[in-house]
Amino acid sequence: MRSTTSELRQSRGVIEHYRQYLPVSASTSIVSLGEGNTPLIYCPHLSKRVGRVCEVFVKNEGVNPTGSFKDRGMTVAVSKAIERGAKALICASTGNTSASAAAYAARAGISCIVILPAGKIATGKLLQAFAYGAKIVAVDGSFDDALRIVRELGDGRDLVIVNSINPDRIAGQKTGAFEIVDVLGDAPDFHLLPVGNAGNITAYWAGYRAYERHQKSTKLPAMIGFQAAGAAPIFHNRIIEKPETIASAIRIGNPASWKQARAAIAESQGAIDTVSDEEIFAAQGWLAKHEGIFIEPASAAAIAGLFKCCDSNDAACSFQKIPEASRIVCTVTGHGLKDPDAIIQQMNGLKPVAPTVSDVRRAIGL
C-alpha cells in the first residue's frame, strides 16, 4: 500500500530522534535534511595499532547531508531561528559551517550570508555554499576576523548567527554522543576529535554528561582533543595571531568555545595535544588505504592523534598502559571529497596508455 509522505520510512533527522533532549517544542517546525544516524565503524587495523585488545571505532560524520558534522547542530539552529521569525542567517566559517548553513537556509526558504577568510576555504566547501545559493563575502583576514565581524552584524532576531556560539548548534551536536552510546550500549573510555573553534568538543562532552544523567550510560569518556601544530591556541594557552596548517577547517587562532573546551578536558580527565601537518596528511592516507574511510585533513587530526597516543613518548595521553579492552571512538568530522587539492597534486602522474589489453596489462604490472 502507498504510504503517505509523513509515514515514509526515511531518515528523519536528529530532532525527530532525540526530541526529548533538544530545545524544541510541538510548535517548532523542523528544518531537516535527514542528518545524523551516521555509522560508527569498528576499525580492525586501528584497533591492532592500539593493541591490548582495545577496540577503535570511527564515527563517520562525513556522510551527513552536507558532508560534515555541522548538520547536526544546523538543523536545530535553523529550526529555532525560523521559529523565532528570522529573516536570514549569517556565519563565519572555515568552510563546513557555511556549506551546512547555506543548505539548511535553502531548505527553510531564507537567505544565508557567509563570511569567509579569502583564499583559505577548501574548494569543495566553497562550491557547496555557492551551489546552495548563499551570499558569500570573502575578507582579507583570518577566520577569527570573520567571526569578529559576524558577531557585530548578527542581531539575534532578523539576522541570526549560526556559528557554534549559538547554543542551539551545541544542543544539536550533542546527538553525536547520544548515537555513540546508543550503539555501544555505554560510553566509550576515550573520545578523540579534532579541535578548531572548540564547539564540537564542548557539545560531545555535554552530550555524554546528559546521557549519563539520564542513566543511558554508566561512565564518561576522557575527551582528547587535537589541534594542528601551527594552530594550537588551547594547547599553548595563548591566542595564535597567524594560525597555519593544511587542515584549513581548524586553522583557528582564537577559538570561541575555548573555556568550555578547557572545562570538558579538565572534567573528563582528558587532554589536549597537537599533531603536525605531516602527521595529519599521513593519517588521512592511512585511514583511506587501510580502513576504506576517506576524510578531510582536519578530521585526520583525530587519527594522527590516535597514532601519537600509541607511539609517542611525549603524547599528552599515552595509550601504552591503558586498561585492556578499552573502547576508543574517533570522530572524523568531514568528507575527504571536500578538500581534494593536496591529493589531486599527487595524482598528476597519471598517464594514459593505449586502449589495448597488452598495454593495460603492462601498466598494471601483470
Ligand code: F0G
Ligand atoms: N573538523 C572539521 C571538518 C571542521 O570543519 C571543524 C570546524 C572542526 C573539525 C573543528 O570543530 O570548530 O567545533 O572545534 N569547522 C568550522 C567551520 C570552524 O567554520 O566550518 P570545532
